[in-house]
Amino acid sequence: xxxxxxxxxxxxxxxxxxxxxxxxxxxxxxxxxxxxxxxxxxxxxxxxxxxxxxxxxxxxxxxxxxxxxxxxxxxxxxxxxxxxxxxxxxxxxxxxxxxxxxxxxxxxxxxxxxxxxxxxxxxxxxxxxxxxxxxxxxxxxxxxxxxxxxxxxxxxxxxxxxxxxxxxxxxxxxxxxxxxxxxxxxxxxxxxxxxxxxxxxxxxxxxxxxxxxxxxxxxxxxxxxxxxxxxxxxxxxxxxxxxxxxxxxxxxxxxxxxxxxxxxxxxxxxxxxxx
Numbered sequence: 001x002x003x004x005x006x007x008x009x010x011x012x013x014x015x016x017x018x019x020x021x022x023x024x025x026x027x028x029x030x031x032x033x034x035x036x037x038x039x040x041x042x043x044x045x046x047x048x049x050x051x052x053x054x055x056x057x058x059x060x061x062x063x064x065x066x067x068x069x070x071x072x073x074x075x076x077x078x079x080x081x082x083x084x085x086x087x088x089x090x091x092x093x094x095x096x097x098x099x100x101x102x103x104x105x106x107x108x109x110x111x112x113x114x115x116x117x118x119x120x121x122x123x124x125x126x127x128x129x130x131x132x133x134x135x136x137x138x139x140x141x142x143x144x145x146x147x148x149x150x151x152x153x154x155x156x157x158x159x160x161x162x163x164x165x166x167x168x169x170x171x172x173x174x175x176x177x178x179x180x181x182x183x184x185x186x187x188x189x190x191x192x193x194x195x196x197x198x199x200x201x202x203x204x205x206x207x208x209x210x211x212x213x214x215x216x217x218x219x220x221x222x223x224x225x226x227x228x229x230x231x232x233x234x235x236x237x238x239x240x241x242x243x244x245x246x247x248x249x250x251x252x253x254x255x256x257x258x259x260x261x262x263x264x265x266x267x268x269x270x271x272x273x274x275x
Contacts, residue, residue: 003046003073007038010073019067019094026194034067039228040253041069044129044159047222047255049077051125051155058124061149063111064131067095071127072102082123084109084116088196112275114141118149126150129159132209136201137275141268143216150260156218159255162225163203166250178203209256218258225251 011034018027034041052058056078062071065083075081083099083106090096090108099106107117126146132139146156168178180199187195204212210220227245245251 001046001049001077003042003049004038006073006076007041007045007069010069010076011035011038011041013098014067017094017098019092019098021067021089021092021095022194022196023092024192024194029194030067034069037228038069040129040159041073043226043228043255044070044127044157045073045077047257048074048125048127048157051157051257052079059122060125060127061118061123062127062129063146064128064134066130068099068102068104070129071104072099075102075104082118083107086110086197111135111142112137114145114270114275116145116149120148121151121154122149123154124151125155125157127157129157131160132158133160133200133203134197136199139212140216140266141270141275143212144264144266144268147217147260147263152260154260155221156213156258156260157255158209158213158257159253160209161200161203162249162252162254163205163208164249165252166244166247167252168203169250204254206254206256209254213256213258215264217260217262217264219261220256221259222255222257224255225249226253226255227251228253 014031014034019030020027021030048060057080059080059082060074061082061084063084065071065085068083071081071083081104083104085108087108087110090106096106109117126149135142150156171178184195184199187193188199206223206225210223214220225248227241
């Protein structure tokens with residue numbers, strides 16, 4: 001299966017039918033973002049497809065699909081694909097039309113609600129790529145919800161930045177912060193900016209992510225650090241990056257896949273202060 005060609009065809013749809021989710025004239029910026037991250041989407045689709053070994057009838061939910069390159073590509077492969085994103089995104093007529101054209105049910109829910117709009121055990125896999133690091137609240141109730149909607153023996157697939165990447169280490173050595181700049185706080189509250197959910201509030205290490213899913217009822221079946229070369233480096237620069245990333249803890253991204261083992265019953269104390 002040529003996953004790269006599949007993702008390229010899916011992403012190129014946005015050249016002809018731009019979305020501009022928030023209606024602020026940023027369709028070009030949206031396309032640039034998904035185009036720059038094509039290798040990340042290729043990795044996700046490849047991993048999930050190989051996870052099921054060709055069993056295309058499986059039902060898959062992607063939380064936070066943005067313009068949907070991964071979940072739309074999985075739909076094209078024959079999976080029963082579903083998508084969920086913020087109400088502010090789900091209310092976009094063009095984004096609704098995009099998922100409707102591909103036959104993908106599209107729901108909107110603020111994850112702070114800690115209640116996903118799905119039945120118990122509804123999905124064979126739940127994908128959350130570039131999502132967990134954006135949560136500005138305790139992720140455990142959400143992880144419990146992901147557990148609830150996952151079928152017995154189903155999977156959770158989490159992909160996100162690696163907190164121990166070489167980029168972060170260099171910043172620390174130079175006395176700089178690894179967190180988002182203060183200007184991002186202003187951009188997030190600017191109605192004319194597309195930074196609504198772009199801030200990374202908490203990044204994780206590979207071991208932390210494994211601990212997170214295992215304490216929430218999953219058994220780790222795969223956990224790795226990766227280098228997607230999303231910036232399309234070539235020549236000497238690419239060779240240098242590959243040499244640096246031969247040290248796995250330096251790599252910029254992590255992926256953890258867990259298989260549902262149990263449904264732990266935590267009595268979470270939820271208040272306005274801790275949620």
